Amino acid sequence: MRTKICDMLEIRYPIIQGAMGWIATAELVSAVSNAGGLGIISPLTDRGIKEEIKKTKDLTKNPFGVNLPIWSPNAKEIVEEVVKERVSVVTASGGNPKKFTSTLKKEGINVMQVVTKVEHAKRAEDAGVDAIIMMGAEAGGLVGGDEITTFTLVPSAVDAVKIPVIAAGGIADARGFLAALMLGAQGVQIGTRFIATEECIAHKNFKNAIIDARDDSTTVIGKDTLPARVIKNDFSTKMEAIFDMDGVRSALMDGDIKNGVMLCGQTAGMIKEIKKVKDVINDIITDGKKIISDFDM
Numbered sequence: 001m002r003t004k005i006c007d008m009l010e011i012r013y014p015i016i017q018g019a020m021g022w023i024a025t026a027e028l029v030s031a032v033s034n035a036g037g038l039g040i041i042s043p044l045t046d047r048g049i050k051e052e053i054k055k056t057k058d059l060t061k062n063p064f065g066v067n068l069p070i071w072s073p074n075a076k077e078i079v080e081e082v083v084k085e086r087v088s089v090v091t092a093s094g095g096n097p098k099k100f101t102s103t104l105k106k107e108g109i110n111v112m113q114v115v116t117k118v119e120h121a122k123r124a125e126d127a128g129v130d131a132i133i134m135m136g137a138e139a140g141g142l143v144g145g146d147e148i149t150t151f152t153l154v155p156s157a158v159d160a161v162k163i164p165v166i167a168a169g170g171i172a173d174a175r176g177f178l179a180a181l182m183l184g185a186q187g188v189q190i191g192t193r194f195i196a197t198e199e200c201i202a203h204k205n206f207k208n209a210i211i212d213a214r215d216d217s218t219t220v221i222g223k224d225t226l227p228a229r230v231i232k233n234d235f236s237t238k239m240e241a242i243f244d245m246d247g248v249r250s251a252l253m254d255g256d257i258k259n260g261v262m263l264c265g266q267t268a269g270m271i272k273e274i275k276k277v278k279d280v281i282n283d284i285i286t287d288g289k290k291i292i293s294d295f296d297m
């Protein structure tokens with residue numbers, strides 16, 4: 001189950017844990033990296049970037065990454081911290097890839113840009129990034145305004161760029177993992193499935209809402225402004241419902257599943273139990289191998 005991405009990132013399995021504001025902390029990140037995937041720290045946590053990097057280094061000797069929200073007023077400080085701490089990879093999202101890519105590349109840091117349409121993938125390739133993370137509309141969090149799904153986005157991007165493509169959005173188990181590789185992806189980025197794990201610090205109400213969710217439990221709010229996929233609740237039905245970081249925090253950290261902004265992907269409908277991170281990753285690999293060996297070709 002090795003791909004080009006494994007060599008590039010020096011990881012065992014081509015499975016990346018997507019950055020998630022408030023909850024992609026050292027606990028989750030180190031568990032993913034220790035299990036052979038790549039954990040990604042979110043700089044938007046209660047502890048803050050410096051502490052998260054320090055704690056992650058205490059908990060794993062394996063590579064991990066940091067998310068760079070390009071739009072953030074603190075983006076420059078995040079870049080400085082990543083360079084100072086010699087973090088090996090950055091996933092950049094929400095902004096122009098030209099802004100920081102050359103600075104990071106000069107320092108020998110791998111840059112992977114999260115995008116939601118092919119035009120933006122080409123733009124990121126032109127800016128010199130090492131890989132593209134193509135995120136389909138099934139994903140939790142901020143989604144592309146055109147709501148293009150992973151199944152069409154990934155092969156379109158693979159045809160359009162020369163650098164490796166990683167699939168994100170809608171992947172929760174071995175089936176989605178293998179499907180992504182068949183579509184031409186060199187790896188996957190997973191968010192929602194990693195929330196429903198023992199190591200993730202998300203509030204238990206939030207984790208239970210994922211376990212209880214069905215295929216039709218999520219919706220996209222802020223379609224004309226800042227589209228974000230959330231679990232439906234009292235908040236999401238309001239006309240003026242729009243993504244805001246405080247609302248996200250109250251859902252994820254305080255467990256306000258009624259009025260919080262419950263960023264979550266469609267895979268919530270497939271997730272039936274809270275697992276250890278190690279088991280999420282091992283199950284993807286073991287079940288994946290079995291699916292392949294069952295094919296009679």
Ligand SMILES: Cc1cc2nc3c(=O)[nH]c(=O)nc-3n(C[C@H](O)[C@H](O)[C@H](O)COP(=O)(O)O)c2cc1C
Nearest residue numbers: 018019020021093139140141169170191192263265
């Ligand atoms: C609660 C939550 C918060 C997220 N926050 C961020 C973020 O801060 N930066 C980012 O680049 N992506 C963010 N994402 C997107 C994930 O990194 C990942 O790409 C996405 O969850 C993949 O789709 P999936 O949920 O279907 O697995 C977030 C997703 C969720 C569910």
